[in-house]
Amino acid sequence: MMQDCVFCRIVNRQLPSTVVYEDDKVMAFNDINPVAPIHVIIIPKEHIASVNDLTDNNASVMGDIHLAAKKIAEKLGVADKGYRLINNCGPDAGQTVFHLHYHLIAGVKLGAKII
Ligand code: 5GP
Numbered sequence: 001m002m003q004d005c006v007f008c009r010i011v012n013r014q015l016p017s018t019v020v021y022e023d024d025k026v027m028a029f030n031d032i033n034p035v036a037p038i039h040v041i042i043i044p045k046e047h048i049a050s051v052n053d054l055t056d057n058n059a060s061v062m063g064d065i066h067l068a069a070k071k072i073a074e075k076l077g078v079a080d081k082g083y084r085l086i087n088n089c090g091p092d093a094g095q096t097v098f099h100l101h102y103h104l105i106a107g108v109k110l111g112a113k114i115i
């Protein structure tokens, strides 16, 4: 747990969020500033700053995140219609929260560029 990390604080319920999925490894909640009708943030509960910080020891969480994404899409009724998973890594990609996360965006026909 990183005390100054906003997503660690959400995991520990020190900050409120609307949780849409949770298991022992992963948590997902609605983005506070949605860019589409469905905009969910999926994170590992373990603090990993970005894709750059994946290692042989923690990379299995990427599978966990993708399985969570599949379940969330089914739960929210967009599995067949479609959804986009986006990861921003580093400043040029626009990463603002340095706790690894995927955006699950859906509920609208997405163009070639969304973020
Ligand atoms: P990034 O730009 O790092 O890929 O995305 C960070 C995302 O986290 C942004 O879409 C932003 O709206 C969202 N976000 C930042 N702070 C909070 C928060 O305190 N609660 C929630 N639910 N989302 C947040």
Ligand code: ZN
Binding pocket: 002, 005, 006, 007, 008, 009, 046, 047, 048, 098, 099
């Ligand atoms: Zn964190």
